[in-house]
Amino acid sequence: MINVAVLGAAGRMGSHVVQAVEAADDLALVAALDTDDEIAAATHAKAHVAVDFTVPDATEANVHALIDAGIHAVVGTTGWTEDALARVDEHLRERPDLGVLIAPNFAIGAVLAMRFAAAAAPYFESAEVVELHHPDKVDAPSGTALHTARGIAAARASAGLAPSPDATTHDPDGARGANVDGVHVHAVRLRGLVAHEEVLFGNAGEAFTIRTDSFDRVSFMPGVLLGVREVGNHPGLTLGLDRYMSL
Numbered sequence: 001m002i003n004v005a006v007l008g009a010a011g012r013m014g015s016h017v018v019q020a021v022e023a024a025d026d027l028a029l030v031a032a033l034d035t036d037d038e039i040a041a042a043t044h045a046k047a048h049v050a051v052d053f054t055v056p057d058a059t060e061a062n063v064h065a066l067i068d069a070g071i072h073a074v075v076g077t078t079g080w081t082e083d084a085l086a087r088v089d090e091h092l093r094e095r096p097d098l099g100v101l102i103a104p105n106f107a108i109g110a111v112l113a114m115r116f117a118a119a120a121a122p123y124f125e126s127a128e129v130v131e132l133h134h135p136d137k138v139d140a141p142s143g144t145a146l147h148t149a150r151g152i153a154a155a156r157a158s159a160g161l162a163p164s165p166d167a168t169t170h171d172p173d174g175a176r177g178a179n180v181d182g183v184h185v186h187a188v189r190l191r192g193l194v195a196h197e198e199v200l201f202g203n204a205g206e207a208f209t210i211r212t213d214s215f216d217r218v219s220f221m222p223g224v225l226l227g228v229r230e231v232g233n234h235p236g237l238t239l240g241l242d243r244y245m246s247l
């Protein structure tokens with residue numbers, strides 16, 4: 001039995017994780033924590049793994065506290081910078097027995113979309129990412145879109161591709177979106193949406209589109225539970241759920 005604590009348990013994602021853990025025969029929910037609770041409560045409850053779906057401003061401190069407490073961490077919260085990831089990696093060297101999984105998206109379709117986008121990237125002259133979310137989301141672009149764009153950029157660089165063609169010289173209102181390592185990323189916020197992404201590729205005379213849609217937050221739960229079950233078998237810092245899958 002794996003004892004699980006959930007951080008951000010009152011939130012949109014955290015409340016789904018609480019239900020998913022409670023429904024799993026091999027997992028025990030031992031702590032459901034939110035803003036007013038200390039991480040120490042997870043230690044007192046003998047948690048083996050903590051799942052963090054909180055806010056970008058809180059998640060790094062939570063992960064360091066979990067490492068200090070000797071608890072594996074499965075993190076879905078977005079907003080991680082390269083510097084913050086490096087600090088976690090460094091901290092984990094003090095605890096080589098612990099695993100931390102930080103994944104921008106636990107939906108299987110989104111995990112595959114990120115991988116497929118990186119695989120397709122060397123074959124197209126142009127690439128752009130459009131992410132579409134509910135309007136209560138606090139960060140933009142989404143963590144998934146950042147990860148997708150960085151994967152595309154790395155694959156283009158490895159293949160020796162020139163920058164995507166773009167004649168824009170005047171964009172005072174930022175209509176071309178964010179530039180993530182040379183890949184333009186556009187963020188839509190619309191009531192009624194949950195989490196969606198389109199990756200657009202173009203060549204002369206053709207387009208190739210990868211689309212993933214989470215219509216309901218239940219779509220993230222199989223991936224979260226996979227992370228909970230596997231994190232103890234993957235010491236160190238792991239970025240992306242695909243690292244736990246045979247892809």
Ligand SMILES: NC(=O)C1=CN([C@@H]2O[C@H](COP(=O)(O)OP(=O)(O)OC[C@H]3O[C@@H](n4cnc5c(N)ncnc54)[C@H](O)[C@@H]3O)[C@@H](O)[C@H]2O)C=CC1
Nearest residue numbers: 008010011012013034035054058076077078103104105106
């Ligand atoms: N990796 C993935 O598959 C997914 C990631 N996300 C990300 O998860 C995060 C949370 O998303 P939502 O659940 O929609 O947000 P939310 O705002 O509904 O929930 C966040 C919860 O965290 C709590 N919280 C804030 N600071 C805290 C702290 N220091 N300790 C404990 N709890 C704290 C809040 O009170 C709230 O209940 C966001 O960064 C979002 O982008 C969302 C969906 C899927």
Ligand SMILES: O=C(O)C1=N[C@H](C(=O)O)C[C@H](O)C1
Nearest residue numbers: 078104105137142143144195
């Ligand atoms: O805030 C959300 O809702 C989501 N956040 C993650 C992200 O920023 O990529 C994952 C998913 O898109 C839902």
